[in-house]
Amino acid sequence: MVRVVRFHEHGGPEVLRIEDVEVPPPGPGEVRIRVKALGLNRAEALLRRGTYIETPHLPSGLGLEAAGIVDALGEGVAGFATGEAVSIVPPLSMVRWPAYGELATFPAELVVRHPPSLSWEAAAALWMPYLTAYGALVEIAGLGGADFVIITAASSSVGLAATQIANMIGATVIAVTRTSAKKQALLAFGAAHVIASAEEDLKVRLQDITGPEGVRVVFDAVGGPIFGTLTAAMSRGGILIEYGGLSPEPTPFPLFAVLSKRLTLRGYLVHEITGDPARLAAAKAFILDGVAAGALRPVIARTFPFEEIVAAHRFLESNEQFGKIVVTV
Known part of the structure; x- marks a missing residue:
């Protein structure tokens, strides 16, 4: 059993709950991550409120960005090893592949070895913006x-x-x-x-x-x-x-x-970038080159512990932040 964040009804930050659930092993072509940090996005607040472009079946998980350690590999996955530090390109569906949890599973093509110069927090704040x-x-x-x-x-x-x-x-x-x-x-x-x-x-x-x-x-x-x-x-x-x-x-x-x-x-x-392998490869190369050169550096507005996910979402909707809100797990 691991802790994940879910909501059973649409509404404000208070509907988010931390629950103990069984996370299944990764399926073919998937990688399971032991999450160290989460990047928050307004899309997650919209999903929680029921106004996002994706409609969840309740109860639902959520979350689009994460960084952590490879925990398990699904059938057919090559090029990664357990224990490696990785971060996640946002998936098409956060209902299918939710990030808010101690363990989270993603398609292998969206898993990236980020530069070691980035902290967990910065790596979790990199890909979406x-x-x-x-x-x-x-x-x-x-x-x-x-x-x-x-x-x-x-x-x-x-x-x-x-x-x-x-x-x-x-x-x-x-x-x-x-x-x-x-x-x-x-x-x-x-x-x-x-x-x-x-x-x-x-x-x-x-x-x-x-x-x-x-x-x-x-x-x-x-x-x-x-x-x-x-x-x-x-x-x-x-x-x-x-x-x-x-x-x-x-x-x-x-x-x-x-x-x-x-x-x-x-x-x-x-x-339209993340769903096209050639365009995604070009984008990743541009961004990683910029990070290596020091020209691109994620800005962390504030960091919250996992237990304070409700407070983190309240701050997300306050419009007070300068940069990305990150939750550490």
Whole structure:
């Protein structure tokens, strides 16, 4: 019997329970991990609340990111040995392969030997944010050194990963955050410009920064009313990549900006990278090279022990964090 986190009903953090369950041996092509650290994601809060793109059968486990030690290998798995330190590329389904537990099982193709320079906490915070940012900025947008890029929700783990990747490429980062509370931290982290959207006129500030030429690449997790302002600040032929929907308000379609500027509005999920072996291999190589060079480094906002998973989820939904929330097991 090992401890895992499950929920028997949808709701707030208080529905999460730590329970003793039997974890079966890994199946063919799977690797079982003795978990040392978990990275938390907003997707897990959405699944818990019943508003995620995946619908669980209750009771359900959850979790997308983990780092730990190889505990057992399923039939047909080669290239790994028990006792090795590994981390996990987020699976397509966290209901099928939940990470929140002392033991967790994953497809072997999603198990990675991470650089030994990374702690368990940093390894658990690596793959979701950097794969998400890489796929959008490098693969889809083709971000270059001459580009401006707007990054909303800039203090999130994905926003910070995007800032590091953009700086690694040489692009100019315009970070958008709700208030000025994290402004100095974002500037210190590498954003060339920071706009507090609830305190400043976003449209005016973007015009001041970019001039009439505008911004070619926008990486947005928010949607809602800000959508029109972002497209108004874009250059002709620009691309807006939408990977979230944090705003509770409707998202208007900016018809005339899209038509007059020939804009591309692109929905994006990290699954299109993780589900394609060739694209995933390229992404892993880019990220591991960046980690080795010191250009990419996960930012840990706060660490909680496994027993405080409810408190960790409360903090996840507080919007107070700068970077990734990690739970140690």
